Amino acid sequence: MNITQILFWFLSALTVFSALMVVVSKNPVYSVLWLIFTFFCISGHYIMLNAQFLFIVNIIVYAGAIMVLFLFVIMLMNLNQSSEPKKHRWLRMAGVVAGGCLLLVLVAALKNIDIKKQVAETNTGDIGLIGNLGKVLFNQYVVPFEISSILFLSAMVGTVVIGKKE
Amino acid sequence: MNAWEKLYLPAVLKGMFITLSHLFKKKATIQYPEQKRSFPKVFRGLQVLNRDEEGRERCTACGLCAVACPAEAITMEAAERQPGEEHLYREEKYAAKYEINMLRCIFCGFCEEACPKDAIYLSETVTPANYSRAGFIYKKEDLLIPDPTKDPEGYQKALGHRAKKINN
C-alpha cells in the first residue's frame, strides 16, 4: 500500500459513508451538508486523478453554488423532519431491495470485463490542467459550449417565469 | 439628477475625503479622570452642609429647605443644643438628622436659596456612583463639609469658588 492507495481507500470509504448519510438523515439540512461533504470527497478523487480544473469547478459549482441554493430553499421553507411523512415501511424496503438488486447486477456484470486490468493514472498526466482543457474546449467543443450558454439563458428565463407570482 | 450625479462615485469620494480630513483634526475628547472640564460659575452639583469659620454647623433645622424642595428629597430632625456643645453648633437648635435622597434630588438649588443661615449650598462635586440605592441617601456625615479648623485644605476644596461668593 503506497500513500496513493491509502488515500484512495480512505476517500472512497468517506464518499460512500457520506452518500449513505445523505439518504439516511432525517433532517433535510443535514442531508444537504452530507451531500456537500460527498462532493468534497469526490473532488478529492479528482485531485488524485490530477484533474485540477474539474476539482475546482466541482467545488465552485456544486459546493459553492448548487448546494447553497438547496440550503437556501430548505431554510426558506423551514422544513424539518416532522414535516416529511415517511413512506410505508414495505415501500421503503422495496426501494432498498430494488437498489440492492441493481447494485448486484451491475457488479456481477462488470466483475469480469476485460478493462479490469486497465489502470487510471493517478498523480500524473497533464490533461486535467486548465490550459489543455481550455484549448480543446474552445476548438473542438466550441459549438456545444455556446449551446450550453443558450441552455443557461433559457434556464434563467424559465426560472424567472416559474418563480414569478401571477 | 444627471448621469454624472447618478454614478454616485463623485459624491462618495467627496464624503470619503470629508471623513479623511477629520483624521487630522483636533480631538474633542476630554480624558475624564485625568482632565476635567471646568464648570460654569452657576454649576449646581452635590449639596454640602456648611460650617462657619470656627467649624460650627450653621444649620438650625428650620426646615425651609425641605419645604422649598420640589422633589421632596430632604428629610431632617431637629434637636436642641445642650450646654457644652457650643463649639459644635452655631445656633441653639440643630439638625440631629439630615438626609438628602440623591436619587430624588433634581439639583434645582431651591434649598440653597431658601436657607436663611447659608447652611446648605450646592458645591461643584458631581454625584458619584454607588453600588446600592441605599447608598444614595446621603446622611449628615456625608453632607457636612470638613472642619476648617482641623482640615482647612479639605474645607477649601469642598467649598470651591462658588461658595466663597455666598460666604462673603
Place this chain on the structure above:
Amino acid sequence: MYLLMIDWWFILEKFLLVGFVVTFSLLIAMYTTYAERKIAAFLQDRRGPNRAGPFGILQPLADGGKLFFKEEIIPLASSKFLFVLGPSLAMLTAMLTSAVIPWSTPLQIGGRDVPLQIADLNIGILYVFGVVSLGVYGIMIGGWASNNKFSLLAAVRGASQMISYELSMGLALIALLMLTGSLQMSVIVQNQIVHGWHVIYQPLGFLIFFICALAECNRTPFDLPEAENELNFGYHQEYSSMKLGLYLFAEYVNMFISGTVMATLFFGGYDIPFVNEASWGLSPNLLAFIGFVVLLAKAFFFLFVFIWIRWTIPRFRYDQLMNLGWKKLIPLALVNMVATAIVMLLRNR
C-alpha cells in the same frame, strides 16, 4: 504539479510556511480590530482605546481575554454540532485563501530555493474563488443552527448577497485573466513586474473587484448580514463567548486576505514600482524580506480603505444592494470584459 510526491524537506518547509502564514494573519487580524477602533475614533474626532498599555496597544489582547472568559451559551433548541461548526467554518474559509498568495520572492536557505507561497497552483485564482464561495456556509450554518428566525433571515440575506457579488467578482477577473493568460498567482505577479501593474490596464475591473470584495467580507456598506442596529444583529445573534469572537475575527482575517489578494492581482504583489530591485545587488533573502514588507504595506493600505469606507458610507438597503449587484456591476463587468477583448484583438492584429 504533481501533488503527492513526498520530499520531507519540502513538507517541513511547507509546514513552517503554513504555520507562519496562519499565525501572522491572526496577528494582523487582531491588530486590525485595534486599527478599526482607532481609525474610527480618529475619523470621528475621538481618541479610541488608549487604556490598555501605551496607546491602547494591548487592547486586542484584552478583548480576546474578555471573549474567552465570557459565558458560553448554546441555545437549547439549536443543533449543537452545527452551532459549533458554523464559526469554525467561517474561520477556516477565511484562512484557506492565503494558501495561494505569493508573499515574496523565494528565500534561499542552505542552497534551496524556498518559495514564499504555500501552493503555486496553476488554478490559483479559481482556488481563491472556490474558497470564497464556500465562505457562505459559515454564515448559513451558523444562522440556521441558532434556531432563531432573525439569525436565519440574516443568514439567508447574507448568503444571497455573497452569491450575487461573487458573479460580478468573477466577471471582473476574467478581463484580468485575458491580460495575463494564466490563472497562476506567481505568473500574474511576474506579468505585472514586466508590464506594469494591472490596475493601470483594468481600473474599472479593479473598482468592481474592490466593491465585490467589500461585499464578500460583509463590510459596510454591504454589512447587511450583521446589520446590528436596525436588523437585529444578524446571523451571530445567538452566539456568545469565543464562538462570536471567531465570527468577528474571521471578518478581519477575510479583510486582510482580500487586501493581499487585491494587492497581488491588481497592484503588483510584492513588486516595488518604478525600480528594479534585482539590480541593487542585495542578497536574495533581504530582497524577499523587502518584497514581503511591500506586499504588507499594500495590504495595509487596503485595510485602511476598508475601515475608512466603513466609517463614511452608510449601509445599503437590501433592494439597493441587489440592484447594485445585478443591474449595475454585472453589466459593467461584462462591458469591461468585452472592451478588454476588443482592445486586445486590435492590438494583436
Place this chain on the structure above:
Amino acid sequence: MPINYYIFLSIALFVIGIVGVLTRRNAIIIFMCIELMLNAVNLMLVAFSKMHHLAKGATDATAGIDGQLFVFFIMVVAAAEVSVGLAIIVMMYRNIHSVDVNFLNRLKH
C-alpha cells in the same frame, strides 16, 4: 489505481442515489439524490479519461480529454437543471404547502 475500483465506487454512489430517490418523499432530497447520481457518473468519466490517457497518451497528447469535457458539460446541465428544478419545487411549496411528492398525484386541488 485499477479502473475497476473507480467503477465500483461510482456504481455504489449511483445505487445510493437510486435508493434515495425510491425511499424518500421529500422532493428536495430526491433532487439531491439525482445530483449524487450525476456526480457518480462524473467520477466515472474522469477515471475513464485518465485510463485512456494512460493507454494512448504516448501517441496522442489529448487522448481522453473529452471525458473531462463531458464532465464539464454535465456540470453545466446540472446547474441549469437545479435552478429550474428548485424554482418548480418552490412553486409547488407555494401551492400545496408541502414538498411531498406523493401530493403531486392529484393534478388539481
